[in-house]
């Protein structure tokens with residue numbers, strides 16, 4: 001990842017861990033339920049979870065199929081998330097690492113290591129927004145990596161497969177998310193740790209919005225995302241609001257030619 005234009009905090013363990021606490025909060029639970037509803041994972045399927053973080057969506061796919069999903073592969077640029085996947089494997093009693101796996105990879109460069117049609121479906125939670133590309137010639141951030149990632153997702157899905165993902169709305173109101181998260185944070189057994197993580201998440205949230213304003217990250221309107229998905233080769237694109245109106249959930253299908 002380029003650092004000459006400002007540090008990218010996502011690969012750091014501190015940033016990764018700050019976001020592990022999200023799943024205890026009601027706005028995230030709403031988002032997870034909406035994502036799973038459209039993902040509708042089934043036994044035997046191969047799933048990729050892009051920008052998987054601590055693996056909340058991967059775990060939910062495993063549990064929704066009662067452990068009968070074929071494989072779930074989480075991909076993220078922060079190596080610290082490997083430990084979260086190892087912990088999930090223990091808790092779900094999965095003794096085949098390849099069935100609940102983690103790959104450390106920066107998706108801003110595409111999905112290079114993955115062969116065409118490796119997966120039945122791809123899922124992603126609040127992550128593809130952060131695909132970044134800086135154009136040295138013009139001295140500007142561009143959406144090149146974002147568009148390339150959509151095309152790469154289409155490449156690694158089988159025809160007829162789905163891409164179900166969430167992205168934050170333009171100018172997301174983190175304060176609204178935090179307010180609705182408070183009951184979840186205060187209900188858990190480790191209140192102090194949860195509050196600390198929430199505080200850190202808010203601080204990273206300030207960084208994310210500053211970088212979005214200069215075009216590094218991409219909180220795009222829904223019709224813009226739809227247009228990009230179509231250009232990348234997807235059809236049947238639908239979206240709905242979730243995460244207390246601070247994110248869209250999208251569902252798109254790779255056509256069978």
Ligand SMILES: C[S@@+](CC[C@H](N)C(=O)[O-])C[C@H]1O[C@@H](n2cnc3c(N)ncnc32)[C@H](O)[C@@H]1O
Nearest residue numbers: 010051052053076077106107108125126127130
């Ligand atoms: C808001 S968190 C969401 C994590 C997880 N999907 C969830 O639902 O809890 C965004 C995730 O995107 C990952 N990410 C950001 N930029 C990335 C990149 N260029 N390549 C791979 N992962 C990236 C971050 O490391 C982080 O785990």
